Amino acid sequence: MVNSARLRNGLIWLLIAVTLIVFLAMGRGGGSRGESVSLTDIAARLEAGEVKKVVVSGDYVQVELKNGKILSAVKENGSTFLDQMKTLGVPEDKLRSIQYVPERPNEWGGILIAFLTYGLPVLLVVGLFYFILRQAQAPGNQAFNFSKSRARMFTGERPTVTFDDVAGVDEAKQELQEVVEFLKEPEKFIALGARIPKGVLLVGPPGTGKTLLAKAVSGEAGVPFFSISGSEFVEMFVGVGAARVRDLFEQAKRHSPCIVFIDEIDAVGRYRGAGIGGSHDEREQTLNQILVEMDGFDTDTNVIVMAATNRPDILDPALLRPGRFDRRVILDRPDVKGREAIFRVHLRGKPLDDDVDVSVLARATPGFVGADIANVVNEAAILAARKNKKKISMKDFEEAIEKVIAGPERKSRLITEREKRIIAYHEAGHAVVAYYLPNCDPVHKVTIIPRGMAGGYTLALPEEDRTLWTRSKFLDDMAMALGGRAAEEIIFGDITTGAAEDLERVTELARAMVTRYGMSEKLGPMVFGKKEELIFLGKEIAEQRDYSDAVAQEIDAEVRRLVMEAYERAKRILTEHRDKLEAVAQKLIEMETLDAETFRAIMEGRTPPERKAPGAAGPAPQPAAPQPSAPAPGTGPAPVPVPA
Template sequence: MNDDKQPPQQPQGNPWMKNLMIWAGILLAVLFFVQVAGGGGSAPAGNSIGYSDFLQKVEDGSVKNAVITKEYIQGELSNGQRYRTYAPQDPQIIDRLKQQGVAFSAEPEPQTSVWLILLYQSLPFLLMIGIAIFVMRQMQKNAGSGAMGFGKSKAKMLTEKHGRVTFDDVAGIDEAREELQEIVDFLKDPSKFARLGGKIPKGALLVGSPGTGKTLLARAIAGEANVPFFTISGSDFVEMFVGVGASRVRDMFEQAKKNAPCIVFIDEIDAVGRHRGAGLGNGNDEREQTLNQLLVEMDGFEANEGIIIIAATNRPDVLDPALLRPGRFDRQVVVPRPDIEGREKILAVHMKKLPLAPDVDARTIARGTPGFSGADLANLANEAALLAARKGKRLVAMKEFEEAKDKVMMGAERKSMVMTEDEKKATAYHEAGHALVSLHVPGCDPLHKVTIIPRGRALGVTWNLPERDRYSMNMKQMKARLALSFGGRIAEQLIYGEDELNTGASNDIQQATDLARAMVMEYGMSEKLGWLRYRDNQDEVFLGHSVARTQSISGETAKLIDQEVRRLVEEGEATARKVLTEHLDELHSLAAALLEYETLSGEEAKKAIKGEDIGREDPSKRHPALPVTGTSIPTTRRPRGGIGGPAPQGA
């Protein structure tokens, strides 16, 4: 796409309505002509009288003259008045007029034009032919979306000059950008690569988690390359009729050949490119035929020179192997989640559109958002701007970014939710137990924030964030996470007793069980079971035996797996119990601080367990302190958020 400035095009009206108005005008003109031509002139002048009165006036000698036509008798009376009357078929009228000496004459019947007769007879046929022509023109003009356009491609050619996205707008994924920059350079100067024998890649597959910027990269390619750019979704090929998708693939490549060199972007290609023969029964014939046609068009007997296919998916594991081989998709470009440097660059891109206060630091925000994708960071900046606007501020300050980060990570505060004092105390001890374990067990991520304000579906949240980006976890960190999971349940048990346990720790127990089972069955962290994988990808049950296979586990092995999972869970529980028992005074202090302030940062929590003033001077953030002695709590509770925080890869 070039940068030539063109005046904005005025929006055009609906062509259907325009043509319909033209034909309606023609029809009204014809009807008006027929009405005028068939009217035979104006009605005769004079006062209308009845035929019996006319005969009476003839007998009285009051009629001076008469003009007889087929329908009327009109003329002049003796007093000078004009008259007219309807003339029935009266054969004696001539004799009466003669007897009374009335001067009379007759006018012949007007002859109807031959052309008018032909028009009368042909008008219905002309109307039918006009409607047929109108319908056929519309079907030809809108073949891609009309009733006869099932097999037409729905690919759209990007020609907009406004809203242009370039590689300058893509940040945090430098490696993926460099891979695609080479394709753009090839399109701009093919001779640079051709003289060394290099050939342009036929396809590039963008692989990455949702929100990492795959579609944004494709839009940047459209903004950088001065070639036509077609975009289509994988679901646009799939229809209920067999063969329609294949026809659309053929039509799309025909359009691309006419505009070569060009780029075709297929978003969510896994909708049409899934593994063939993987469904229950005979599979999906329409989808498989569409995929077969796509394979042939990309690399078959006929070469498609100058057509580059760029596709995006977040499920590369379900794609057909024939689609991924060299010659079709020559490159698989991984679009990962950005690291801290990438997050800072992405935030800088989005912050350029916001009026920022001097205290806003993109580096600090990037450090506190590990695991965020580009879409998450865009949402974070937007939420901060909305919060500032809601408060009536003219600048977006760091405080709004912190509140927006908490909202995105932990959910919106449910300030309208009314909790009893007993529930507040129980929630405070639960979250204080999580926080205290994270502060005393080696391997836990640093404590970021702990709150007893309900957020999302949780009554309280303890949030731990790693000091830097993490791509794997070791056994020490996983065992620490197991202990962290049981901090809330153990704290409630120590304060309220065994009989007052409630359902609030259900989410913590689920996280701990899943992690322990993954350690045993997937990560080889059990000495008794060894370095064997006992669980394949169970999410894809439709991929066939060549891709996913269910492991057959004997009864003794399954029993040993359960024993090892139980051992890891019980070790985590014992670690949490030991920490909270040894630091019971700190548990009371931290719970009291939570009841007073409701939300504490990691540094404030450390000061609270040491009995130091956390340094808040704003009295609006303080709440009346409540006694922290044991009190009974309800036995039915909503699940709490427990140990919040982004899970690293592999955890």
């Protein structure tokens, strides 16, 4: 930095000096040209004896009179000024009597011309080359410094994140605490002949806290922490990525013991040879250099590489073998206890009302990850501030959860009375079918107030976290999703486009039951079709058919059978309990929103509790997280609101 400052100062002084030379030369060489006259006039004045001095420079003639006046003229080419004066009749004695300065170059003007013609371009080229060279060598400067690593180093002296700030991933924290202990006390492991893993790969869905956990390891270990994104290795110039990898690991070795964290490593760690045409592109060169550097560590280097990704399936096998990323730490979606712990972390220092129950919030957010929970807490604080509250209440959290799932309420949206009635019966159909099917989640809220892209929705909340999904659960959920369409047909004798999303989800779920989960009695426990991915083109773009056209027809017929059976089942339930359907729909038209207690009272034939203001959101709604159409066993996604 000091050398750069001196260089800049030197360039500034050089420019000042050049400017002064130009002005001095102009002042010295130019001067005042005076009044322009003809050579005849000058000859007359010479003959009259009024001239004191004549200065000739090239074709330019400057005459100074005895009274101090300056005259100027331009002589003709081909002869001297004296010859032209003699031709005009000026006597020789008059010419000898004046002070005549013959033609000579202007010293300052010549210097300036020579400098501008030859010296200035050379000086500029040399100065530019020197500037680029110094910038490339100066530490911290990135101009033309493509081969230097862009990693940001944190010393670890003042940790901003520790393990206390990470919740809901106890097993992952325990795995990484061993890494911290090795960095603090390597002798304890070496004495037993243990070798700490050279690489730790953090794997998990987006928002589960992979980067946060890496920062916590740095804060707990108190060692230098180099952080860089996988995309920062690759530039427009070939070979830059590999050079940056070399520079990064050289810095890490100089600051050993330390941690190198590569976020989103799948940007450079994808399968080699998977590009279009199998070309050896820049990413592959970068990956090759990473492989070499990770496997070339000395045993006493004490440099640990951590990386994070949510796509471990596309990483190169050489990157995952023992000796490189030895340990894989899985960060899954937190369970109810994990969500409660995450809520408590994000609620630190926030003024809460007495009615806030963290355990209820945890049960109301199945499927939420840490980023979702942080967003819910932030939205609740914003809602409370918008209402000029001093504390955040439970109602603010409930509204924030719904806002995160389905979007903000759109109470200003104008709909006709007929559309309002159709939406009310549609949502009532979902809710009534869910009430009478044993495997559907309990209904916690039904509303016809538009929110986000939905005209209304029915919210079902599971009583406990689920990791395995049964065939009967899928069949009941399909019937519930088709309950809105069935209610429209029963009540109005016509159908609308409001069930478009329901139909799409049900069709996908039925096809997954047949082709992926082996839940078809006719086709048996088999998987049909193989998903294929092109690593550099993203997600599934094609499905390899490993079955015949006859089997494809059977699959289509089985999917159609499952969907139609679910639809007929929903129609049968709503026909048998049409009185309940009418009661729920009329109450929705009246109040616009029904909470779980009001809905259960209507279904059980009891008098619903009084509401303070019609149209207001029901108390204690407990929404759920988004659910994919066909959840894979073991993933445990949570149910979603069924939109109108």
